Amino acid sequence: MQMVCLPRIGTVAAWRRQARRLLQAGVPGENLVWQTGEPDADLFAAPEKIADADCKTPFTLTKSALTSIETALHHKDPERFARAYDIVARLASGRLRWGDRSDKPLHCLLGQEKAVRRDIHKMHAFVRFREVGSPDAARRAFAAWFEPDHPIAEAACPFFASRFGDMDWIIATPSLTARFENGTLSYEETRNFSPPPEDATEDLWRTYFANIFNPARLMVSAMTSEMPRKYWKNLPEASLIPGMIRTAPERALAMQLAMPTEPSAFSGKVRPMRPAPPDDGNLSLDTLKPALDACRRCTIGSCATQAVPGEGPSDADLMIVGEQPGDIEDLTGRPFVGPAGQLFDSCAEEAGLDRTCAFLTNAVKHFKFTPRGKRRLHNKPNAGEVVACRWWLDFERRAVKPKLLLAMGSSATLSLTGSGESLLQRRGTVEKAEDGTPVLITYHPSYLLRLREETQRRQAKSHFIQDLRQATSLLRSHD
Amino acid sequence: MAKRSLSDKLAILADAAKYDASCASSGGERRSSRDGKGLGSSGGSGICHAYAPDGRCISLLKILMTNFCIYDCAYCVNRASSRVERARFTVEEVVKLTVEFYRRNYIEGLFLSSGIIRSPDGTMADMVNIVRTLRERENFRGYIHLKTIPDASPELIEEAGKWADRLSINVELPTENALTRLAPEKSALSIRRAMADVRTRRDAAKEKSYRGKRPGRFAPAGQSTQMIVGADTASDGDILSNASLLYSSYKLGRVYYSAFSPIPDASRLLPLKRPPLMREHRLYQADWLMRFYGFEVEEIAPAGGMLDLNVDPKLAWALAHRGHFPVDVNRASKELLLRVPGFGTRSVQRILNARRHHSIRYEHLVSIGCVLKHAKPFIILPGWTPGHLPDDANLRARFTAAPEQMSLF
Numbered sequence: 001m002q003m004v005c006l007p008r009i010g011t012v013a014a015w016r017r018q019a020r021r022l023l024q025a026g027v028p029g030e031n032l033v034w035q036t037g038e039p040d041a042d043l044f045a046a047p048e049k050i051a052d053a054d055c056k057t058p059f060t061l062t063k064s065a066l067t068s069i070e071t072a073l074h075h076k077d078p079e080r081f082a083r084a085y086d087i088v089a090r091l092a093s094g095r096l097r098w099g100d101r102s103d104k105p106l107h108c109l110l111g112q113e114k115a116v117r118r119d120i121h122k123m124h125a126f127v128r129f130r131e132v133g134s135p136d137a138a139r140r141a142f143a144a145w146f147e148p149d150h151p152i153a154e155a156a157c158p159f160f161a162s163r164f165g166d167m168d169w170i171i172a173t174p175s176l177t178a179r180f181e182n183g184t185l186s187y188e189e190t191r192n193f194s195p196p197p198e199d200a201t202e203d204l205w206r207t208y209f210a211n212i213f214n215p216a217r218l219m220v221s222a223m224t225s226e227m228p229r230k231y232w233k234n235l236p237e238a239s240l241i242p243g244m245i246r247t248a249p250e251r252a253l254a255m256q257l258a259m260p261t262e263p264s265a266f267s268g269k270v271r272p273m274r275p276a277p278p279d280d281g282n283l284s285l286d287t288l289k290p291a292l293d294a295c296r297r298c299t300i301g302s303c304a305t306q307a308v309p310g311e312g313p314s315d316a317d318l319m320i321v322g323e324q325p326g327d328i329e330d331l332t333g334r335p336f337v338g339p340a341g342q343l344f345d346s347c348a349e350e351a352g353l354d355r356t357c358a359f360l361t362n363a364v365k366h367f368k369f370t371p372r373g374k375r376r377l378h379n380k381p382n383a384g385e386v387v388a389c390r391w392w393l394d395f396e397r398r399a400v401k402p403k404l405l406l407a408m409g410s411s412a413t414l415s416l417t418g419s420g421e422s423l424l425q426r427r428g429t430v431e432k433a434e435d436g437t438p439v440l441i442t443y444h445p446s447y448l449l450r451l452r453e454e455t456q457r458r459q460a461k462s463h464f465i466q467d468l469r470q471a472t473s474l475l476r477s478h479d
Numbered sequence: 480m481a482k483r484s485l486s487d488k489l490a491i492l493a494d495a496a497k498y499d500a501s502c503a504s505s506g507g508e509r510r511s512s513r514d515g516k517g518l519g520s521s522g523g524s525g526i527c528h529a530y531a532p533d534g535r536c537i538s539l540l541k542i543l544m545t546n547f548c549i550y551d552c553a554y555c556v557n558r559a560s561s562r563v564e565r566a567r568f569t570v571e572e573v574v575k576l577t578v579e580f581y582r583r584n585y586i587e588g589l590f591l592s593s594g595i596i597r598s599p600d601g602t603m604a605d606m607v608n609i610v611r612t613l614r615e616r617e618n619f620r621g622y623i624h625l626k627t628i629p630d631a632s633p634e635l636i637e638e639a640g641k642w643a644d645r646l647s648i649n650v651e652l653p654t655e656n657a658l659t660r661l662a663p664e665k666s667a668l669s670i671r672r673a674m675a676d677v678r679t680r681r682d683a684a685k686e687k688s689y690r691g692k693r694p695g696r697f698a699p700a701g702q703s704t705q706m707i708v709g710a711d712t713a714s715d716g717d718i719l720s721n722a723s724l725l726y727s728s729y730k731l732g733r734v735y736y737s738a739f740s741p742i743p744d745a746s747r748l749l750p751l752k753r754p755p756l757m758r759e760h761r762l763y764q765a766d767w768l769m770r771f772y773g774f775e776v777e778e779i780a781p782a783g784g785m786l787d788l789n790v791d792p793k794l795a796w797a798l799a800h801r802g803h804f805p806v807d808v809n810r811a812s813k814e815l816l817l818r819v820p821g822f823g824t825r826s827v828q829r830i831l832n833a834r835r836h837h838s839i840r841y842e843h844l845v846s847i848g849c850v851l852k853h854a855k856p857f858i859i860l861p862g863w864t865p866g867h868l869p870d871d872a873n874l875r876a877r878f879t880a881a882p883e884q885m886s887l888f
Contacts, residue, residue, distance in 0.1 A: 101846040125526045129583045163520040165512030211493040213531040216740040222534025260747040263560030270549045305675045331675040371727030
């Protein structure tokens with residue numbers, strides 16, 4: 001038998017050093033007795049030196065395995081060192097797979113790791129500092145007393161060092177005391193076992209705690225499962241809890257029984273009024289947006305963020321009509337600014353068509369979509385929705401009076417010509433709208449984005465650019 | 480009126496803020512004060528520093544800047560027509576409370592909201608001023624959650640996003656109609672537009688320029704919202720489909736569901752009954768299924784439908800879709816494993832990892848951490864066959880409390 005003594009401060013790091021040395025020397029776990037603190041006389045154990053030199057092949061653990069083992073070593077179980085050594089030995093020789101929970105010792109170690117992590121988390125939550133120095137000092141001084149379940153001070157305190165970097169503090173636990181002074185964190189064995197004196201700010205904290213509680217939702221078990229009673233004695237607010245629980249039912253009942261009151265006389269006067277949307281009678285292109293936002297002629301409107309009206313000079317010769325706003329258009333409220341809009345811009349530039357001279361709008365003014373997690377999938381508007389939204393497109397057409405309409409995609413074609421079918425055959429041709437305005441039919445730019453086949457896409461794009469050129473030449477011949 | 484002490488104001492303005500459920504302080508930017516030049520840290524999982532007897536965690540100092548308000552939302556304790564006591568914090572008072580509480584490790588940071596005084600812009604400017612003072616003068620590096628006022632100007636939102644970790648705008652009620660009826664001054668449209676604005680700015684803040692330079696930070700911990708449950712007649716189906724719209728449209732971090740609770744000095748428009756806490760709980764479970772388990776809204780709650788209060792939504796789905804079960808744990812896809820009641824995301828991942836090395840037996844599931852009481856009738860694997868259980872007409876009764884004979888006399 002061989003005894004390995006680990007110091008009370010820096011225990012885990014010492015275990016790691018020793019374990020590495022012993023494993024490389026090939027010492028089996030059953031020959032070792034692990035112990036913390038001063039070596040005491042064990043009947044069978046004799047401290048014995050092992051030669052450092054005869055190293056075997058080095059072995060490595062994955063980062064997650066090492067973190068788990070080191071965390072679990074902060075557990076209070078006296079068997080933890082031997083268990084971890086045994087597990088590392090089996091991992092090194094390939095007899096154990098990390099993460100195999102059907103292995104009893106590993107299952108136990110992972111359970112202990114979880115317990116320690118919870119204990120550390122609770123320490124981060126429930127340590128309560130009390131001010132022990134002057135509030136005006138350059139570095140203010142605080143102290144706390146905390147009783148964790150496991151000897152976790154060294155694992156838990158670096159968190160406080162990164163959080164409270166500009167003050168000095170001491171956290172005393174039954175085993176170790178952490179001391180943070182002028183940016184240096186150190187540990188020592190605890191000598192003073194009394195909590196620091198009370199702090200005046202605790203009264204304010206108790207006021208807050210008492211008032212943030214809603215007596216109508218009393219749920220004591222939900223509280224005690226997360227803040228077990230064992231922590232209460234060191235929490236300044238915990239003394240209020242029994243009284244809060246006792247009076248909660250009657251406070252809740254009193255609120256329910258109280259009759260609703262009449263509002264005070266002046267309360268109506270301070271209330272602001274929301275501007276009413278303009279009625280359909282005196283709409284203009286400039287005042288269109290609020291009325292369009294409020295439109296509920298079809299069901300799409302209630303799901304979208306906002307309506308996207310057309311954009312461009314009010315005397316444009318060319319009106320370009322797309323299908324409906326997409327994700328980006330819906331968020332920003334402007335037409336053709338998303339991926340399809342960018343593609344349109346680059347094609348228009350190539351075709352020599354100036355976007356700023358045309359009036360850009362959509363056949364449907366709200367975005368229709370299906371939610372999928374954190375994304376919205378575009379849905380094609382149905383004929384009913386296109387027809388319902390035609391009122392707005394007709395309004396824009398009456399206001400702008402374009403000489404040529406460019407219908408992009410089947411929804412726009414449907415809205416302008418009354419039929420959205422067999423678009424591939426009709427593209428590049430000029431038809432007439434109901435009032436006789438010529439309608440040039442082409443693809444929607446998002447169709448080009450959706451084509452996967454490279455050659456198809458290139459061909460469709462060249463058709464699209466060709467149609468844009470045709471639009472400019474038609475306009476020129478019109479002049 | 481005599482001047483109120485800080486403690487009186489804190490009592491009034493904490494009481495006024497307690498009906499807002501959101502409290503998370505997780506995620507966002509990693510910051511620390513290890514350099515000794517500031518106070519606080521953030522990033523990683525949030526910490527709940529205390530729990531009130533209502534079971535809600537206290538993570539942030541949740542207060543209103545003021546509970547004076549010119550709006551008259553029927554469900555709100557601070558509405559213009561309510562007769563509650565009113566108070567207002569100064570900038571210094573909020574800063575002092577936050578810093579002193581933070582130094583004593585009572586809180587993770589500040590959650591500041593406010594009633595609307597004068598105008599939306601004036602109120603937002605005051606709130607931004609508090610947050611700026613905390614960050615610039617006090618070098619505060621803890622978590623800050625700022626409630627945004629929907630009609631505030633874009634410059635103020637921009638600055639709010641620069642200082643705060645999370646911004647939130649409450650949609651308050653699940654349907655547009657209820658909002659118009661109960662909160663006449665608020666508009667669903669401007670709330671949604673404000674959320675769209677936050678999302679657009681966040682997306683822009685993540686995009687690097689072509690030289691690899693990052694634009695200024697904007698609300699690194701995202702945005703969230705809250706819906707009040709039980710104040711209007713909206714069904715669970717309506718609430719959840721609205722939530723899924725919000726998640727997909729504005730990339731929200733969380734949607735909070737808050738059971739409408741009786742308030743002191745209530746309005747005539749609303750029911751004064753016990754808050755529907757079980758319904759709230761089921762909504763959260765359904766929300767989790769949508770976000771982490773690959774369920775669609777229509778699968779959990781049909782439009783206009785309600786969730787089953789007796790069994791959790793996943794179990795309810797499994798009971799209604801017996802055709803998918805029993806699931807062979809050694810062969811089933813991840814998507815299907817996630818639909819087994821009693822299997823969580825973590826246990827499914829462990830099953831998938833273990834499956835690569837050996838066949839899984841029933842005993843292994845215990846150590847993996849599955850809730851076998853729920854899973855048993857729905858799985859098949861070496862060491863366990865469910866027999867007739869998946870088709871058992873009384874299967875549902877195994878999961879619900881036994882019916883009790885009421886007193887006949």
